[in-house]
Every structure is written in C-alpha cells, then in structure tokens.
Amino acid sequence: MRVGHRTWLFHNKPKIIGTGTICGPFEGEGKIPNDFDTIHADLWLGQDSYEKAQKVMFEEACIKAIEKAGLTKEAIEFILAGDLINQITPTSFACRTLSAPYIGLFGACSTSMEGLALASLIVNGGYGNNVLAGTASHNTATEKQFRYPTEYGSQKPPTSQWTVTAAGAAIVSKDGEGPIVTSATLGRVIDMGMTDPFNMGGAMAPAAVDTIEAHLKECKLDPSYYDYIFTGDLGTIGREIALDLFKKHHIPVNREQFQDCGLLIYKEDQPVFAGGSGAGCSASVTYGHLLNRMRQGEIKRMLVVATGALLSPLSFQQNESIPCIAHAVSIEAGGVY
C-alpha cells in the first residue's frame, strides 16, 4: 500500500531471512570485523584485476546469503543488484553463476536500499517468494574509475571519503523468520549545486534529510519511533550538515539516534578522512552489523537511509554539479530468532 506520495507500506511482512557480507583486509581491521561473514586478507581476492575481485566478492556474498537462509540457488526467484563500476559489470558478471532473473540497478551508493525496497515490494505484492537484493564496492576499482590511479601520489583533502571494499546481500522472503521490512520511502534526485567530488557527504546530506523528512511525514511518525536512523555514507561532514538541517526544519532527530554506516565500519585511527563510502558500505554494515544488533535485541526499529551521489567522472569534469539521492527502508525486529 502506498501512503503519501512516495512511501510503500508492506503489510504482508517481507522478511530478511538470510544475509551475506564479505569484506576486504582494511575493513577487517576496522571496528566491526566480527559482523562480516568472510574477511579477505588479499585485496585482489586472487584475481588479476580489481573489477574481477569485486565480482567474486559479490558472488560470495550472494552464496553466503543463500546458504544462511537455508535455500539453494534455484530457490532464488529474482536478483536486484548493482554497483558503481561502468555499466555495473561486476554485478552482472557475478549473476552469470546465479541462474535467477536479474534486474540491474544503479543508484550509486544508494543501490543497497533501492534493491531492498524493490525486493520487499515484489515479495509483499506476491510476485516472488525469495528475492535477493545486494550490492558491492571495491576501493581500488572505484578509485580507478572515479579518481586517480591508486598508486598516484595525490593529496586528498580532509573532506574526502574512503570507498569501502565490501559486499552485502540479503534475501527477502515471504516465509521464514527474520527482521521485517515494514516500509520504504523512495528518494527524489536532489541537487544543491555542490560540485566538489571530494566532499560527497556535503552533497548528499540534503537528499538524506529530504527522504527522512518525507518518510516521517508520510508515515505520520515521530523520529523517536525509531531506535536509530542510519544513513549510508554521509561521513562526519555530511552527518553534521544533516543534523544542522534537521534542526533548521524542526525535526527532533537527536545526535545519538542519528548514526552513519560510513562511520561505524572503521576505527577512528584508520586513515579514512571523513569516513567510509561506497555501495558496499551501507549494504555490508546494514546486513551484517545492524541486523546482528537487531537479532541480539539491541535495536527494535531502525530506518536505514542509503545515500548516493549520482555523478560520473565525465560529469564532474564537465563542471556539472552533483545530484544526489537517498532511499529509506524501515526494518523492524519481529518474532523469535
């Protein structure tokens, strides 16, 4: 059912019955290593290119999720996934080995929640029983595409962010047990005219605030309904700006309640500048760390808002501003685990 302009309520309780999270070595040294299913010590994952490494990582995340859900590959009916690399090839190539119908998505770093929202929609509507949603990002593959060669000695400003090497996949199902996806609010493209590709948090913050505001208004909820509101990858700067915007719009979101996946994944002393980013950031932190906390009973209700900057290397070289988007999905604990 749709409420308001852009919020879906899922009455048939689509559940996340299995998740798979894979990460690279740098994330393994971070704050939440125990929440990953597999930590790779090799950034290349034994492959001869970083793009192939990302493909393998996503494959592994999917297989892990299927395994943990107690299903077989054949039971997966649809795959909704995407990533940041040109023409989303790592994801598409990974789906060669999974025989299910595949819908490729691109929402930059917001792909994770875009996928989860659409998967829940399919399951809720009765058009599928087991739908897989997932995404991956690889630090050096992304650096190569969006910035400079990885070994190039350029100095990054303190506003820049570190692309996470991680993959996350979740299986949304009609049956089984797991956290319930209760609603989703889809984002609009918001462009505040920011042009600095080394300050993504600042560009994406208005999109996150817009989606959260719409979600609360359309669901007629107070922010205190949620134990936490997690954003995807705003980083320190984006988070501060978002908090400023909440204050300005008189939305009572408090500081402790408003957390960011990009800040949860790394330790404070890791050289990630303003925090983690990338499609794999929100996916792996949500499907790993956050759902684990939910299973432990620490979180009852949360709103995950994945933020994405819809730029390309070409667009910012042509002096275009950076349009951004954010998709919100509300996940609630339900039943016994």
Add this chain to the structure above:
Amino acid sequence: MSDQKKKKLTPVQQEYHSLAKKREIQRPVIKNCVKAFFVGGFICFIGQFVQTFYIHFFDFNERTAGNPTVATMIFIAILLTGFGVYDRIGQFAGAGSAVPVTGFANSIASAAIEHRSEGYVLGVGGNMFKLAGSVIVFGTVAAFVVAIIKTILGQWGGL
C-alpha cells in the same frame, strides 16, 4: 567559491552552500605547505647527493651529471610507486612529492600499473600519459611562449 559560480545557483542552493561551508573541514594549508617544503627539499637533497656521487666517483662534470641523476631519481620513484609507498608519501607531502621529477615519474608509473589489466597496448600504452600528458602539453606550450618572448626581446628588442 567564486561569485560567478554562485550567481547560477538558486537562493535555496546558495543558502545551503553557506550552511554546508561551516561544517566543511578546511585543508590545513600552512601545515601542508611546511610539509611540502621539507619533503620537497629532502627529495632535492637526495638528488644533490646522487649528483655529487656521480661527479665524485664517475667521469662526470656538473653539467653532464644531470642526466644520470634524473634517471636515478626516476628509477627510485618508480620503484617506490611499484611497492605502493609513493602514494603514502604523496598524501603526507602533497606538492612536496608532486613537483620534483619523482612526482612526474610517479604519475606515469601509477597510470601504467593501474591500466595493466587492460593489456599492454590499449591499457599501459594508451593510459600511461593520462596524468602526465597534460604536464607535457602545457610544459611544451609554456616553453614555446617563453622562447618567443625571449627571441623577440633578445634579438630584435636589443635587450
């Protein structure tokens, strides 16, 4: 941001820009300059050391020792790039490691390493000068302009 750029923005965007600006962490410019000064100076010191070494132990004079010195510095920079060290020096030193010839070598070597996965011809060959190409182009253009000025002033201007 320049005023001209700001004019194109809507009032809402302008308001947001000033709000976001407050939260932006500024580059520590003075600290970066000091670091660049010392690291850049240190690289030149090593270069000087290598040059003196060539003059002292081999049959080079101050004029001819330049070429082997540059070659040695480039070799070291490429080696450090390959070992994944030069980008860390770059993050610390900024312009200090970018301006000397070692930075130029790093920009070529890093692009070559990066695009090795696309093959030798289209990958390495085609992308090697991705970053260094503009330096060469504008370096040549600047040299040409300066040479013209020098010719005009020197030969015909009677300076």
